[in-house]
Amino acid sequence: MNNTSQDTRERIGVRNSHNIISIIFLSLVALLALSFSVMLLIKNASLKREEEAVRSELEALNEEGYYTLTEADKLIENAKEETRVETTNSIKEKIQEKLEAGEGTTSTIRSLFPDQMVVASSGRYYFFPILDSIAHHGFTEEDFEVGEDGFLEYVGEDGSVNVKKGVDVSRFQGKIDWDKVADAGIDFAFIRVGLRGTTEGKILVDDCFEDNIKGATASGIDVGVYFYSQAVNEEEALDEVQLVLDMIEPYEVKYPVVIDVESADSDSARTNELTSDQYEAVVHTFCDTVRSAGYKPMIYGNVKSYTLLMDAQDVDDYDIWIAYYGTPLYYPYHFDVWQFTSSGKVAGIDGNVDLDICITDY
Numbered sequence: 001m002n003n004t005s006q007d008t009r010e011r012i013g014v015r016n017s018h019n020i021i022s023i024i025f026l027s028l029v030a031l032l033a034l035s036f037s038v039m040l041l042i043k044n045a046s047l048k049r050e051e052e053a054v055r056s057e058l059e060a061l062n063e064e065g066y067y068t069l070t071e072a073d074k075l076i077e078n079a080k081e082e083t084r085v086e087t088t089n090s091i092k093e094k095i096q097e098k099l100e101a102g103e104g105t106t107s108t109i110r111s112l113f114p115d116q117m118v119v120a121s122s123g124r125y126y127f128f129p130i131l132d133s134i135a136h137h138g139f140t141e142e143d144f145e146v147g148e149d150g151f152l153e154y155v156g157e158d159g160s161v162n163v164k165k166g167v168d169v170s171r172f173q174g175k176i177d178w179d180k181v182a183d184a185g186i187d188f189a190f191i192r193v194g195l196r197g198t199t200e201g202k203i204l205v206d207d208c209f210e211d212n213i214k215g216a217t218a219s220g221i222d223v224g225v226y227f228y229s230q231a232v233n234e235e236e237a238l239d240e241v242q243l244v245l246d247m248i249e250p251y252e253v254k255y256p257v258v259i260d261v262e263s264a265d266s267d268s269a270r271t272n273e274l275t276s277d278q279y280e281a282v283v284h285t286f287c288d289t290v291r292s293a294g295y296k297p298m299i300y301g302n303v304k305s306y307t308l309l310m311d312a313q314d315v316d317d318y319d320i321w322i323a324y325y326g327t328p329l330y331y332p333y334h335f336d337v338w339q340f341t342s343s344g345k346v347a348g349i350d351g352n353v354d355l356d357i358c359i360t361d362y
Contacts, residue, residue: 141328178215180348195228224255237285256298
């Protein structure tokens with residue numbers, strides 16, 4: 001019986017312990033809940049203060065003429081649209097103005113893309129970025145004027161620029177009175193040695209080459225020579241340049257030996273399918289052989305030659321003869337000779353003749 005009483009007291013003690021633990025646990029839970037509630041109240045109060053502060057700031061900005069983000073985005077979109085419309089209208093007005101002034105389509109398009117060279121060929125337009133990696137000539141539209149004799153005169157401020165007057169001739173000019181040409185103030189002449197046929201590829205010597213080179217040198221005119229190339233590979237380029245070197249060997253050639261690189265005006269031309277790499281291989285072979293023989297190599301071509309046929313930066317190691325009729329010169333890179341017209345008049349030459357200026361001392 002005493003054991004039973006003792007067991008009863010022990011069970012009562014255990015229950016009391018459990019009750020105390022439960023009370024402590026519940027108290028802790030209540031305390032945590034209270035703490036969390038207090039934190040929420042503090043956070044809500046803080047957010048409310050921030051909201052009121054932002055609202056007050058926005059109201060102040062609106063009063064000062066500022067816009068909400070939505071309003072600002074809308075204004076930006078409107079400004080973009082207005083700019084687009086204004087730009088479009090400006091371009092239209094510029095095109096209309098130039099066309100009404102008589103400028104051609106190509107010239108008009110070129111004026112709209114001043115950072116690119118625009119080339120028209122076979123009914124298409126090609127755009128080439130103007131590179132800073134190639135030296136530019138630096139002349140402006142105002143630097144040249146046409147003189148009374150029909151030659152371009154340099155009127156710029158660079159005192160180091162010394163312009164010489166020249167012509168380039170072939171059998172098409174017929175018999176030339178070189179004494180009269182010299183008296184007309186011509187300093188130099190490029191004389192055609194020969195050409196390769198555009199379809200059959202046969203090499204021909206110019207009928208008037210010997211008469212022209214003898215007559216020009218005898219009259220005190222410095223000469224250079226050129227060959228109209230239609231070579232399709234390096235082997236043919238070697239044939240062309242070897243003919244030129246053989247033909248000029250007896251004469252004093254002070255000006256460059258030139259390879260004439262142009263696209264032929266024939267659907268059946270043998271060079272029609274050449275790639276730029278193939279054109280450049282021909283040019284390098286010709287010019288490097290000229291240089292090895294002790295002469296100055298030069299390339300003749302127009303804007304199309306130095307863009308579509310060749311990459312200007314790949315032939316930048318040679319002197320450049322650019323053909324472009326009219327001013328300002330639509331070619332940004334350095335040049336040595338500029339053929340500026342094919343309808344010039346010079347005493348001693350019947351009919352039209354190509355006129356050139358040279359800015360390099362040879």
